[in-house]
Amino acid sequence: MRDVKNVAMTLLVTPLLALGLFACSGDDGGTDTDDGTSTGMPSTSDGTTAGPNTTGDGDGDGDGDGDGDGDGDGDGDGDGDGDGDGDGDGDGDGDGDGDGDGDGDVSCQSYCELYLSACADLSEYDNMDSCMANCWQWPEGDPGDIDVDSLQCRYYHATVAQDVDPIVHCPHAGPSGSGVCVAADAPTCQPYCDAFFMNCDMGNLNPYTDPQDCLDTCMTWYPGADGQVDGHTVGCHLYHTIAAGDDAMLHCPHAAPAGGGVCVLPNGP
Numbered sequence: 001m002r003d004v005k006n007v008a009m010t011l012l013v014t015p016l017l018a019l020g021l022f023a024c025s026g027d028d029g030g031t032d033t034d035d036g037t038s039t040g041m042p043s044t045s046d047g048t049t050a051g052p053n054t055t056g057d058g059d060g061d062g063d064g065d066g067d068g069d070g071d072g073d074g075d076g077d078g079d080g081d082g083d084g085d086g087d088g089d090g091d092g093d094g095d096g097d098g099d100g101d102g103d104g105d106v107s108c109q110s111y112c113e114l115y116l117s118a119c120a121d122l123s124e125y126d127n128m129d130s131c132m133a134n135c136w137q138w139p140e141g142d143p144g145d146i147d148v149d150s151l152q153c154r155y156y157h158a159t160v161a162q163d164v165d166p167i168v169h170c171p172h173a174g175p176s177g178s179g180v181c182v183a184a185d186a187p188t189c190q191p192y193c194d195a196f197f198m199n200c201d202m203g204n205l206n207p208y209t210d211p212q213d214c215l216d217t218c219m220t221w222y223p224g225a226d227g228q229v230d231g232h233t234v235g236c237h238l239y240h241t242i243a244a245g246d247d248a249m250l251h252c253p254h255a256a257p258a259g260g261g262v263c264v265l266p267n268g269p
Contacts, residue, residue, distance in 0.1 A: 104143035106155040108135035108269070114155065118162035119170035124220045133265035134175045137222050137231055145181075149223070153181035175222040186223035189215050192238040192255075199244040200252035207256055217257055229262070236263035 141150020161169035171178035224233025244251035253260030
């Protein structure tokens with residue numbers, strides 16, 4: 001009788017053990033979703049699924065926007081401005097100049113607006129009109145200019161002044177270029193002031209109190225080029241200062257800071 005009971009117990013237990021082994025072999029350590037599929041992620045001790053991204057957007061960067069670049073704007077380019085072009089200016093054209101036309105050109109209007117905002121406490125211009133008139137004298141240059149005589153160079157440094165350091169970059173962005181946004185062979189103030197005090201230091205032809213006053217005044221002017229006969233540039237003032245050696249009464253007013261109607265800012269581009 002005992003043998004019969006042992007045989008019956010064996011027949012009952014064997015199928016149960018087989019079922020248990022089958023269930024264990026199908027468990028991959030993942031958690032099941034509501035539809036019976038596995039997430040493939042191991043369960044934590046509290047029953048939740050472990051993983052690096054808990055935002056629910058599925059891209060793995062943790063910012064919740066679903067684009068995978070981690071900047072949170074959803075455009076996937078990583079610059080954080082949301083326009084998807086990667087240049088960071090927010091206009092979507094990819095040229096970085098902020099005007100939205102895609103050509104990389106910079107206008108005097110956009111430069112002056114930027115400069116007067118970024119360099120409000122360090123401005124070399126009296127007002128917007130003065131800025132525009134100075135700007136009309138400069139070559140436009142090319143996008144990416146950082147150390148040549150151009151509007152593009154000055155615009156670049158005005159941008160950096162706004163974003164990084166106005167003390168360093170506002171002088172580079174101004175009309176003189178402060179040794180950075182200037183041509184390598186541009187005329188300088190020392191020869192101008194030396195010649196002015198040699199040829200125009202007489203009566204009311206000389207508005208400067210001394211040579212240092214001349215240098216301080218000249219240092220904010222646009223250098224321009226040697227041989228210029230008009231325009232508010234160091235080159236123009238220097239030309240007429242030298243010419244004053246032959247005719248002081250005619251040329252000293254042109255060489256003076258006010259320009260005598262000749263070395264003056266233009267009225268338009």
